Amino acid sequence: MFRNPIIHKEVLSALRTKKAVALQAGFLLAVTVMVWLLWPAGGLQDLGGQQARRILSILAMGELMIVILVAPAFTAAAVTSEMEHNTLEGLFASRLKPREIVAGKIVGSLTFLVLLTLTGAPALATPFLLGGIGHYEVLTLLGLLLLTAVYLGMIGLFLSTLMHRSYRAIIVTYGVLFLVCIIAPLPAWPVSNHLLARGDPFWQNALHGIASLSPVQAMMSLVWPDSVYVQGARALPPFWQSYLYVGGGMIILMALLCLWRLRRPPQPPRPREKLRVVERNQVSARSLFFLFDPRKRKRPVAWWQNPVLCKEFRTRPMLQVQWLLRSVGVCLVISVLLMFLVSIGVQAFVSEGATSLYQNMATAVAAMMVLLVVLLGPAIAGGAICTDRETGVWDLMRVTPIPSWRIVTGKFQASIIPLVLLILSALPAMFILVYFDASFAPQLGEFIESLRFQSIVPATYLRVLLGGVMLLFVVMFFGVALRKSALVTGPTVIFVLLLSAALAAVYASFLVFSPMLQRVCAVIGITILFTCTAGTMFSSLFSRTSAATAWTYGLVVTLSLLSLLGLLIEDLLSRRVVEAAFLLNPIIAAMEASGAPGVQKYGLLNDHLKVMAVATGAMFVITVLRVFQLRRAN
Amino acid sequence: MTSEQQDNSVVWCEGLTKKYDEITALDHLDLSIPRGAIFGYIGHNGAGKTTTIRILAGLLKPSGGRASICGVDVVKHRDKIKSLLGYMPDSFGVYDQMRVWEYLDFFGAAFKIPRRKRRERLDYVLDITDAEYMRDRFVDTLSKGMKQRVGIARTLMHDPEVLLLDEPANGLDPHARIQMRQLLRKLADGGKTLLVSSHILPELAAICDYIGIIHQGVLRACGPIESVLRDLRRDRLMEIKCLANPDAARENIQADPHSRKVETSELEKDVLRFRFTGDDEALADLLQAVNAAGARTAILREVPLSLEDAYMAVSGIDDGEHENQDESPAPTNEKTTTDQEPA
Numbered sequence: 001m002f003r004n005p006i007i008h009k010e011v012l013s014a015l016r017t018k019k020a021v022a023l024q025a026g027f028l029l030a031v032t033v034m035v036w037l038l039w040p041a042g043g044l045q046d047l048g049g050q051q052a053r054r055i056l057s058i059l060a061m062g063e064l065m066i067v068i069l070v071a072p073a074f075t076a077a078a079v080t081s082e083m084e085h086n087t088l089e090g091l092f093a094s095r096l097k098p099r100e101i102v103a104g105k106i107v108g109s110l111t112f113l114v115l116l117t118l119t120g121a122p123a124l125a126t127p128f129l130l131g132g133i134g135h136y137e138v139l140t141l142l143g144l145l146l147l148t149a150v151y152l153g154m155i156g157l158f159l160s161t162l163m164h165r166s167y168r169a170i171i172v173t174y175g176v177l178f179l180v181c182i183i184a185p186l187p188a189w190p191v192s193n194h195l196l197a198r199g200d201p202f203w204q205n206a207l208h209g210i211a212s213l214s215p216v217q218a219m220m221s222l223v224w225p226d227s228v229y230v231q232g233a234r235a236l237p238p239f240w241q242s243y244l245y246v247g248g249g250m251i252i253l254m255a256l257l258c259l260w261r262l263r264r265p266p267q268p269p270r271p272r273e274k275l276r277v278v279e280r281n282q283v284s285a286r287s288l289f290f291l292f293d294p295r296k297r298k299r300p301v302a303w304w305q306n307p308v309l310c311k312e313f314r315t316r317p318m319l320q321v322q323w324l325l326r327s328v329g330v331c332l333v334i335s336v337l338l339m340f341l342v343s344i345g346v347q348a349f350v351s352e353g354a355t356s357l358y359q360n361m362a363t364a365v366a367a368m369m370v371l372l373v374v375l376l377g378p379a380i381a382g383g384a385i386c387t388d389r390e391t392g393v394w395d396l397m398r399v400t401p402i403p404s405w406r407i408v409t410g411k412f413q414a415s416i417i418p419l420v421l422l423i424l425s426a427l428p429a430m431f432i433l434v435y436f437d438a439s440f441a442p443q444l445g446e447f448i449e450s451l452r453f454q455s456i457v458p459a460t461y462l463r464v465l466l467g468g469v470m471l472l473f474v475v476m477f478f479g480v481a482l483r484k485s486a487l488v489t490g491p492t493v494i495f496v497l498l499l500s501a502a503l504a505a506v507y508a509s510f511l512v513f514s515p516m517l518q519r520v521c522a523v524i525g526i527t528i529l530f531t532c533t534a535g536t537m538f539s540s541l542f543s544r545t546s547a548a549t550a551w552t553y554g555l556v557v558t559l560s561l562l563s564l565l566g567l568l569i570e571d572l573l574s575r576r577v578v579e580a581a582f583l584l585n586p587i588i589a590a591m592e593a594s595g596a597p598g599v600q601k602y603g604l605l606n607d608h609l610k611v612m613a614v615a616t617g618a619m620f621v622i623t624v625l626r627v628f629q630l631r632r633a634n
Numbered sequence: 635m636t637s638e639q640q641d642n643s644v645v646w647c648e649g650l651t652k653k654y655d656e657i658t659a660l661d662h663l664d665l666s667i668p669r670g671a672i673f674g675y676i677g678h679n680g681a682g683k684t685t686t687i688r689i690l691a692g693l694l695k696p697s698g699g700r701a702s703i704c705g706v707d708v709v710k711h712r713d714k715i716k717s718l719l720g721y722m723p724d725s726f727g728v729y730d731q732m733r734v735w736e737y738l739d740f741f742g743a744a745f746k747i748p749r750r751k752r753r754e755r756l757d758y759v760l761d762i763t764d765a766e767y768m769r770d771r772f773v774d775t776l777s778k779g780m781k782q783r784v785g786i787a788r789t790l791m792h793d794p795e796v797l798l799l800d801e802p803a804n805g806l807d808p809h810a811r812i813q814m815r816q817l818l819r820k821l822a823d824g825g826k827t828l829l830v831s832s833h834i835l836p837e838l839a840a841i842c843d844y845i846g847i848i849h850q851g852v853l854r855a856c857g858p859i860e861s862v863l864r865d866l867r868r869d870r871l872m873e874i875k876c877l878a879n880p881d882a883a884r885e886n887i888q889a890d891p892h893s894r895k896v897e898t899s900e901l902e903k904d905v906l907r908f909r910f911t912g913d914d915e916a917l918a919d920l921l922q923a924v925n926a927a928g929a930r931t932a933i934l935r936e937v938p939l940s941l942e943d944a945y946m947a948v949s950g951i952d953d954g955e956h957e958n959q960d961e962s963p964a965p966t967n968e969k970t971t972t973d974q975e976p977a
Contacts, residue, residue: 300743308744311732396727401744633689
């Protein structure tokens with residue numbers, strides 16, 4: 001195995017890069033800061049080991065989060081980068097057997113990840129100095145971390161064999177890790193009303209197995225065995241023990257799947273259909289049922305449009321209208337599902353002391369909306385500029401007279417618009433809460449009541465509206481039947497305009513009357529701006545989309561998820577440190593904006609908005625300057 | 635270079651230099667291309683062709699010297715030259731999920747061409763590049779030859795004066811190369827000035843009005859193609875066919891002070907080849923001497939100098955150094971013997 005040239009090449013190229021040094025330094029710095037912050041300031045020591053155990057648990061959770069964040073960056077591009085450089089077929093043309101290629105890729109891409117995890121071992125050992133804990137506890141934690149690094153790395157590697165582009169592989173890997181780490185253990189969490197503990201043994205076993213997929217659940221069950229989050233069925237073993245088997249099994253499964261995928265060189269992506277175009281004066285059934293037909297001939301870029309923005313919407317798969325509409329629909333459904341989930345387990349989801357059901361639900365929904373931005377934003381914004389550099393189009397853009405600021409604003413808008421649409425589609429869940437809880441918007445109910453009773457003939461309005469909509473649909477139907485495009489396009493435009501106007505009116509009225517909604521929207525708005533600017537900035541600083549996407553995820557997830565650990569150790573840290581950690585956290589800000597009492601004591605909302613606005617502005621300026629530099633003759 | 639030359643030139647460079655630390659990629663380049671000409675820019679990989687083109691396109695800052703397009707300085711007025719030139723790099727990127735007309739429309743809009751005019755230009759460039767049938771295809775699914783056509787169509791969208799084409803025939807099959815040649819000629823006939831770089835010499839020999847041969851950053855020869863070949867013809871390669879007594883002919887030629895490197899053709903034993911440095915008078919004397927020795931000369935001819943020979947002579951590349959000319963065709967049969975020497 002050690003004569004495998006791929007291992008030599010992978011390990012050497014991973015270790016000799018500046019990125020490797022920076023990452024190791026960053027990792028060490030992060031764990032050092034954690035130890036420094038957690039170390040007891042007073043001279044009193046807890047001989048029972050409670051203090052040391054607590055510090056150990058926090059360190060382990062912190063390192064686990066870092067491993068989850070870093071793992072995809074190393075393995076998710078392992079195979080796709082070979083494809084992008086056209087070197088994979090060369091490997092298959094050599095005398096190396098497929099299993100040697102797979103083994104080389106696995107060992108090569110995981111070596112650095114394992115080394116990185118081991119780098120954190122001394123930090124894990126520091127609680128020894130406080131006494132009260134045994135070496136087996138530290139070794140178990142370290143073993144769990146190593147298993148997690150290999151397990152998550154293998155998931156990234158397998159997904160890398162399925163994709164053709166590195167940045168897509170990274171995005172999908174982060175999505176899958178979110179499912180594995182956060183969604184899989186939901187049946188064991190109070191938010192699902194402890195679904196796992198109910199039902200027959202088969203059901204319990206199945207849910208226990210699914211929850212054991214999550215390294216977060218395993219680590220929590222090891223370090224906080226009494227937490228309400230890890231109370232599974234009584235007869236079943238602790239999650240961390242099951243995780244050892246499930247994780248090990250998944251590693252073997254992923255290795256076999258990699259071997260199956262790479263038994264021969266991956267085929268290039270299937271060519272798309274080439275010539276089917278629906279002319280603007282033609283009518284297709286899609287126009288009626290999907291509002292937008294992706295095959296319809298698009299209009300040339302108009303004088304008032306930013307050509308870069310138009311180009312982004314036409315070329316990036318996630319921004320194409322049909323996909324946007326589908327995403328908006330999915331968000332609507334998710335927001336309703338979320339309402340359902342939250343309503344059945346809301347009491348345990350938020351911090352102690354929360355009494356109002358609506359209050360807790362609003363907190364959860366606001367936090368989830370911010371999480372949506374945090375998870376999707378980097379995927380949309382991370383490739384804004386470097387994709388053009390990777391494909392070689394950037395040089396063509398440089399010889400056009402488009403100014404730098406127009407390029408940046410075009411790219412920037414292309415990232416913001418889909419996120420805003422997705423959030424708008426998730427907002428109805430919040431509106432329902434606002435509508436049903438008078439404490440959120442006392443005047444709103446009165447306003448709606450006044451509309452209802454002061455209207456002379458309210459039912460007539462409704463009938464006219466419904467009749468009008470029906471008429472539009474009838475006209476569209478005849479348009480399709482008679483193949484008259486004007487009869488389809490006209491009503492579609494009127495319908496979309498009416499719908500938009502109605503939605504805008506509803507959104508505006510809710511916003512005007514609900515200060516809570518205003519605060520939440522401000523937080524979400526600034527989070528969208530921050531995430532998109534960070535993504536655009538990183539994509540201007542790096543030449544590869546995969547690196548830019550990984551860095552954007554790293555920044556945004558560190559700010560919003562890693563600092564949440566502070567909630568668990570509030571009593572160990574000084575208030576200033578906790579405030580500093582929470583100041584940049586959009587989830588904490590959203591919770592505070594929605595009135596969650598657990599975080600309202602910090603009163604960071606206004607400062608958060610200001611700091612985020614300044615950071616966003618600074619990043620925007622950096623991006624414009626960097627684009628200006630990239631466009632200059634050099 | 636005089637100011638008069640500069641006035642008549644569409645593309646003009648003087649003392650253009652580009653240094654990367656210790657490496658000199660371009661060394662005091664002087665260049666002048668008149669309007670409507672096709673300028674073939676020849677050099678092997680890394681000779682400095684792309685560096686020159688990127689400086690002219692305003693993408694690279696020169697370390698020294700001056701360059702202008704239509705009288706506009708490329709360093710001082712980068713924004714102005716953008717509308718004057720169309721640049722096609724060696725390998726240019728295309729967008730995913732974008733049809734050919736959308737691709738061209740985007741670049742037209744980027745050059746701020748009004749929508750109505752843009753539509754007309756789009757039809758025109760698709761027509762002139764014979765790419766009309768690709769209009770609704772996705773750019774990223776096109777073949778290399780088709781992409782090159784779309785690339786040229788893109789450079790023509792804003793109707794530039796000058797086209798800078800970096801290796802446009804690179805990677806094309808023979809049929810596509812012929813089409814590319816015809817297209818370039820058509821563009822030059824339409825009044826465009828073209829700077830075309832290539833290391834595939836027959837491509838350029840067939841279409842260029844002017845050539846420049848660059849080697850290791852230094853322009854070794856430049857001017858009208860015939861003039862360059864004539865200047866390089868100081869050391870003429872001659873061929874003589876003797877129907878009788880070839881040994882006597884050989885002795886006479888070897889004895890002549892203007893002749894050297896006399897060799898017998900491998901294919902025809904009665905054919906001799908030799909290098910001759912004298913003028914036509916000296917050649918007539920030699921012919922007389924050979925015939926007097928009873929050789930019965932049937933043919934005496936000068937082997938025409940090809941662009942490849944000129945390039946090889948100017949760049950001083952011997953056969954051993956020739957290995958990086960991987961895409962050049964095999965040498966012609968005029969130089970099958972071992973008489974390659976720098977001029």
